[in-house]
Amino acid sequence: MKIYNSSEEALDCVHTGQTIMVGGFGLVGGPLTLIDTLVELDVKDLTIISNNLGEQGKGLGKLLEQNKVKKAIGSYFTGNRDVGDAFQRGEIEIELLPQGTLSESIRAGGAGIAGYYTKTSFGTDLSKGKETKVFNGEEYVLEEALKADIAIIRAYKADTLGNLIYYKTARNFNPLMATAAKTVIVEVDEIVEAGELKSDEIATPHLFVDRIILAKKILTKEGVIEHG
Amino acid sequence: MKIYNSSEEALDCVHTGQTIMVGGFGLVGGPLTLIDTLVELDVKDLTIISNNLGEQGKGLGKLLEQNKVKKAIGSYFTGNRDVGDAFQRGEIEIELLPQGTLSESIRAGGAGIAGYYTKTSFGTDLSKGKETKVFNGEEYVLEEALKADIAIIRAYKADTLGNLIYYKTARNFNPLMATAAKTVIVEVDEIVEAGELKSDEIATPHLFVDRIILAKKILTKEGVIEHG
Amino acid sequence: MANPIQEAIAKRAAQELEQGQIVNLGIGIPTLVANYVEHNHVYLHTENGMLGVEDVTEEEIDPNIVNAGKFTVGEAIGASYFDSAASFAMIRGGHIDVAILGVLQVDEQARIANWAVPGKNIIGVGGAMDLLVGARKVIVTTTHTSKDGKSKILKECNYPITSTRNVDTVITDLAVFKYIDGQLHLVELMPGADLETVEANTEATFVNSLK
């Protein structure tokens, strides 16, 4: 694990054609600093795995606007009408997953589970073409694991080893994505000395974490503000 | 959730023929008070899901001695030679699972996942008769979820709502089993007021917990002692 | 502020909840149910990762405590937080007693459609499909008719269904239906509604079980 001084340096491993997981549920728990740098990078054909894809022209929405997204895998693109429009025009592929399936598939990707059976989406349009299997008389859908080259996530505090804790509902997809990508890049509100986080409280042990930066954008009551 | 005054009352829902999960890795994190009461109950034909089955004549080993165990599902019965002997005599069924598969199957049981694919045990005697499937050119074994009627587990502290936290390596299987049984019975070192456990630190939210007792047996440096 | 029709539906839905239940509220009318639940009566779960949702005053707002609709909420005493996989494990695993969901359509098998509209450019599903397969009891809330006066209680959903699971209770501005033994039963008229209006505005066949 290495602490970086800037999001530009921390993201120097991002390349055209990669699959990138992005944490957060809307703005809450989103790696806002890293996203802002990501959208400035000269890369394209990205596959983005994220619950949503920003708003029109904001956050990850900018990536879409710039035609850098080849495929989006997520659960709720409703907040950004550009996604539907780009899909209609055939400019991007979309893989829409139930939110529980999205999160479970990311966990599976990090946990060495290749696929799993869930009842969710059985008999609906979202399971069309997917294998099914009966367990104890009930039908289940086979869902496959999701993995990525890069995960960019937000945590509350990191220690100098790379252990992470999260804050309230800003946790969401972040600890899962931390397990499922080759390179995990984290922005945090604060970096403390190793030993300062309680051992029973650490949510993401440091073995999952590769790069850390201090967040420059923070979500407040008044909206997103620059910081530091 | 209800707090009980005695392990006898807390276990009044245990019946012949049930499947019971028992937390702990050896003595560490084991619900020692509840186990001692369990072995005194007039029930039989139990299926026990636990990493190990006590030692000869100790803890869960007593259940075996009394011929109350129909089947044991676990990962490491090496510490109790009675298990192998009973199996040889055809007195019990054994389902031996890799420790990772045991824990993942319990998690699956609690998470509405009917089955999942793991590489673990592929090509070994432990996957004989199990379905396999290829994902990305690699072979995986289908493992099914485990569920129980009753889980008896140990936690460190509970609050009055039933939220739980665990202590160090006494965590092990306990939080998983808390999710996978119809009735979850917990013994704890201490019960505190709701609000005293930090919201980001709670490991088992109260919706999983049915019954709580204060532990009367505690593992110390000097061995297991009676308490309170 | 929501309109009085939505408030009336939410208020009625709240009456279905029993002491100590774990309840998940969907986006829209279901969110309003929280306003009609007595303090400490039930525990509210939100699928983005929290148990113990409570109202919040303007001064207490924490932008990092939100519900599934991304609205800021408060933290009840004894609340806890967890990641999305753990949250949906609770849902799929059968640990949520009641889910209250908004719908676009319900059919006479009490199957619902609430995630997609054919021809509309909106792509999203969120947690709806998980809640339908996982919650022990599902209550759905909706206005009885669409803005152009068409019944939302149909013989068969013509929007894509959300699950093959039949919901337990349907609450509209006109009536309350329960799904019992394979049929929709009209069990209650909402204040101000009469049987003729319900019949005229309901495409689905239902059993009149009014007492």
Added chain:
Amino acid sequence: MANPIQEAIAKRAAQELEQGQIVNLGIGIPTLVANYVEHNHVYLHTENGMLGVEDVTEEEIDPNIVNAGKFTVGEAIGASYFDSAASFAMIRGGHIDVAILGVLQVDEQARIANWAVPGKNIIGVGGAMDLLVGARKVIVTTTHTSKDGKSKILKECNYPITSTRNVDTVITDLAVFKYIDGQLHLVELMPGADLETVEANTEATFVNSLK
């Protein structure tokens, strides 16, 4: 206290570890490896649910901090704890750099047997199978021969194998083998051992790659 042969094997295994690696130590000889690892050189993971295992002094012993062998251990600065499913998710998911395991037999495809002995009444597997499929690198340690003098480095394991995966390195009291391009290579003689002794005590075919 373990015997000098085991200590020598453990010491040699420790030399395989690189700065910053996440290392899981199995029961038996591998546990001793911890004694030869410099402070802060690697991070020790134990599959019962801990990252940051350290030696412990008699006074500091906490009975609730144990390793996979159920021995009490110490907590390094920055250590963390997790449940068994999370711990094995780390293992299967490829997040452990090195596993050092004890074995009963190794064959010339570098497949190992270490969980069952035909005819013996001991039933247990623990985390061995998971570590073999999941760890990026697997080092196995064993005495070269059994107590009755039979080679443990066989043409083919006659005990049940633990995985179809080939291990990377085999360290015995006589020699170090690496598995490269489908063959066992003898890369090093242990102090005091000579090639003739290794040849005489090794049933498996191997390539002599001594420098």
